[in-house]
Amino acid sequence: MxxxxxxxxxxxxxxxxxxxxxxxxxxxxxxxxxxxxxxxxxxxxxxxxxxxxxxxxxxxxxxxxxxxxxxxxxxxxxxxxxxxxxxxxxxxxxxxxxxxxxxxxxxxxxxxxxxxxxxxxxxxxxxxxxxxxxxxxxxSDRMGIRKLSLANGQGYTLIDVDEIIRIEADSNYSVFHFNHRDQITVSRVLKEFEEILPDDQFVRIHKSSIVNLNYLKEYNSKNGLELLLKNGEKIAVSRRRASIFMEKVKLFSTSSGEK
The missing domain is CATH 3.40.50.2300 (Response regulator)
Known part of the structure; x- marks a missing residue:
């Protein structure tokens, strides 16, 4: 009871x-x-x-x-x-x-x-x-979500969002890739995290991928828009999301320069 x-x-x-x-x-x-x-x-x-x-x-x-x-x-x-x-x-x-x-x-x-x-x-x-x-x-600060609680099987792991390099969809699961820790798989769809994470820092570049712009090293459009992340990974941006990505990068670069 x-x-x-x-x-x-x-x-x-x-x-x-x-x-x-x-x-x-x-x-x-x-x-x-x-x-x-x-x-x-x-x-x-x-x-x-x-x-x-x-x-x-x-x-x-x-x-x-x-x-x-x-x-x-x-x-x-x-x-x-x-x-x-x-x-x-x-x-x-x-x-x-x-x-x-x-x-x-x-x-x-x-x-x-x-x-x-x-x-x-x-x-x-x-x-x-x-x-x-x-x-x-x-x-208390309302400046954007800075921490996430991710279910780990035994409880929850508290994550600072700045640790996240990217998140990829795996059916109804989301796989988190980090800078200095092992990846975590969570039984929540990618869209839920797209709605939660600060949209000035994270951008969905594909139906199955969200990236943290802090880890973006370069991008080019030789064979379709492709990103190179600071950890060496290359990820394609879908054609439908390319213009959104470019706009986010522009705003991110401007805000980063002002800090």
Whole structure:
């Protein structure tokens, strides 16, 4: 049984999530509902909480201000949000769970099942608190996602995006190639990382390849556009993406020169 609290400033959102959980998630015990971070902190001090459904945009303290409290108590967090694209990117980059409003029943059930599995001793997520802190850091500066949490089979590996040379698609997997570490294969499609990574630094050059412009050494168009990376690899740019690549390189070179 999961002890759950709901944190949301909107009465309709609180009540609708409460009834969705009551009707569809039999292993959930709702031990409290809060309309602010301050109320949520009181609940965390009065009952043992396994899982927090946490709204992001709230007046006063926003939902992210509760992250240190959740981390210290090893409570899992599922963020609920209707907007804020940067926050959503940061949550995805930290490999944390979220539900978009209005909340879909099937997605809610899947998120609760995942929380149940990871809260059990057998499947405990040892990196959850670390990923919450990474998220907090990303949101404090909002200058672009600088770290990714990549599932490694036993947990998660925290990666600085500047370490990434390129990412290649392998069916429904993404293979990360790094500057000074072994490659990591992740069971997420390339498009997910295309949406998360800073678009002034990373460019998708082919349906199966994203490159970090920091590692671009040169490019030429003798036999179609081809890149030479600093590690010696040569990669072709698809004809459809060539103009996008050229524009990105121009902007990247300009911004790098200004630093």
């Amino acid at each position: 999961l002890n759950v609290i709901i944190v949301d400033d909107e009465e309709f959102a609180r009540s609708s999530l409460y009834f969705l959980l009551q009707e569809n998630c039999e292993n959930v015990h709702i031990c409290g509902i809060a309309k602010s971070v301050e109320e949520a902190r009181t609940l965390l001090n009065t009952c043992e909480v396994d899982l927090i459904f946490l709204d992001i945009a709230m007046p006063g303290l926003n939902g992210f201000e509760l992250i240190p409290d959740a981390s210290s108590l090893h409570a899992r967090v599922i963020f609920t949000t209707a907007y804020d694209q940067y926050a959503l990117k940061a949550i995805k980059a930290s490999a944390l769970d979220y539900l978009l409003k209005p909340i879909d029943i099937d997605e809610l059930k899947a998120a609760v099942r995942k929380a149940e599995n990871l809260t059990s001793e057998k499947g405990k997520d040892q990196n959850h608190a670390e990923r919450l802190q990474t998220l907090r850091g990303s949101l």
